[in-house]
Amino acid sequence: MTERPARTTGSDRPMIRLEHLTKAYPRQPHPAVQDLTLDVPEGEIVVLVGPSGCGKTTTMKMINRIIEPTSGRIVLDGEDVTGADPDQLRRRIGYVIQQIGLFPHRTIAENIGTVPRVLGWNRRRIAARVDELLETIGMDPAVYRDRYPKELSGGQRQRVGVARALSADPDVMLMDEPFGAIDPITRERLQNEFLRLQSEVRKTIVFVTHDIDEAIKMGDRIAILREGSEVVQYDTPERILTAPADEFVSDFIGAGASLKRLNLSRVRDIELSRRPTVGEDATAEEALGVLRASSHPAVLVLDRQGRPRRWLGEADLKRADGRPLTSLGMPPEAVVEPHATLSDALNELIAASYSIATVVDGAGVYQGVVDIDRISDAIRAMRGHGRRPADTAAVEDGVHGPAGSA
Numbered sequence: 001m002t003e004r005p006a007r008t009t010g011s012d013r014p015m016i017r018l019e020h021l022t023k024a025y026p027r028q029p030h031p032a033v034q035d036l037t038l039d040v041p042e043g044e045i046v047v048l049v050g051p052s053g054c055g056k057t058t059t060m061k062m063i064n065r066i067i068e069p070t071s072g073r074i075v076l077d078g079e080d081v082t083g084a085d086p087d088q089l090r091r092r093i094g095y096v097i098q099q100i101g102l103f104p105h106r107t108i109a110e111n112i113g114t115v116p117r118v119l120g121w122n123r124r125r126i127a128a129r130v131d132e133l134l135e136t137i138g139m140d141p142a143v144y145r146d147r148y149p150k151e152l153s154g155g156q157r158q159r160v161g162v163a164r165a166l167s168a169d170p171d172v173m174l175m176d177e178p179f180g181a182i183d184p185i186t187r188e189r190l191q192n193e194f195l196r197l198q199s200e201v202r203k204t205i206v207f208v209t210h211d212i213d214e215a216i217k218m219g220d221r222i223a224i225l226r227e228g229s230e231v232v233q234y235d236t237p238e239r240i241l242t243a244p245a246d247e248f249v250s251d252f253i254g255a256g257a258s259l260k261r262l263n264l265s266r267v268r269d270i271e272l273s274r275r276p277t278v279g280e281d282a283t284a285e286e287a288l289g290v291l292r293a294s295s296h297p298a299v300l301v302l303d304r305q306g307r308p309r310r311w312l313g314e315a316d317l318k319r320a321d322g323r324p325l326t327s328l329g330m331p332p333e334a335v336v337e338p339h340a341t342l343s344d345a346l347n348e349l350i351a352a353s354y355s356i357a358t359v360v361d362g363a364g365v366y367q368g369v370v371d372i373d374r375i376s377d378a379i380r381a382m383r384g385h386g387r388r389p390a391d392t393a394a395v396e397d398g399v400h401g402p403a404g405s406a
Ligand SMILES: Nc1ncnc2c1ncn2[C@@H]1O[C@H](COP(=O)(O)OP(=O)(O)OP(=O)(O)O)[C@@H](O)[C@H]1O
Pocket: 025, 028, 031, 032, 050, 051, 052, 053, 054, 055, 056, 057, 058, 059, 210
């Protein structure tokens, strides 16, 4: 069984192969990168994580030849590109960096269309691609196409950076701390959006971070590096957390490894709890009937597309006085998508007034809720049995499978 079946492609074919890659700067006592050998499988996200100065950025910049290696080889899709024309190479590789580096005097459309323009696409094709990408990153083309970078929020700029990197549909994306400079809430949202996008586009991605939590969340595989880009452990997030190769890795993971395991499980991996729902056109009496027939304190109002609008308690409904349900109660505060980790869901629901997170799909349609009990179950299952939370029900029922009783 693969440890994370929903996220790996099953193909172990290396899309990027780094062979004995070294970068030594003149007058430096140690090479920035020394003899690095690493395969990045097609369609996977490989995260390079390690302390400041260990050579992550240098490694990335050698892959797209912004930095020329001193020795070693870079093989892209079976082809040795160590001596290839760097400009041509970069068109096959999307690059996203922190503080994204959008051109300030060009519109969003012009920024996203940079590479297609260099590639000689015609105007119509570029415009169509720009609009398609803006839709993909959840920004209405009609609203944002003609704006300038300074007219966007930090999170929106970062999204545009991702769109720009995707513009020519490269096989490979290099992402160097792409969400580093963003506030934690926007960051979490961008990570989730990006994972959803990746489940559709399946690019081969090398992702740099110095944040182990981000590595665990984003990586199909993680390479833990120390100085000189020495690979201390190259493994799945599960293995890194459960079987750290040595003290350096355990120190890097730091305290709370069991809590970090909440980063390994996605909302979609657990069975969601149900809550009573009514359509937005229902009357308060109907909603009250539904609520009373359930054992829960609140009913969720859905719009005609099935998207959550309000949580209503009995008191709200009693005071309705003929007003529409959508003007009563509280909007769902903690809303998460199936890609969100249980750690995200926990953070959200702790901050919310109701201690539940409402789960919606990519189109915003209601799927169920995650409550604190589900998360506690998941933690218990992980701790007690080293299992995935999908097995929680079996654990609760006292049914111990072979793995659990081992
Ligand atoms: N142009 C340069 N000349 C000399 N040394 C350099 C140069 N660029 C980087 N280095 C050194 O190479 C090493 C690796 O740097 P690199 O930027 O790759 O690290 P990093 O892991 O990305 O760090 P951070 O997490 O802080 O961004 C560091 O010791 C750095 O000082």
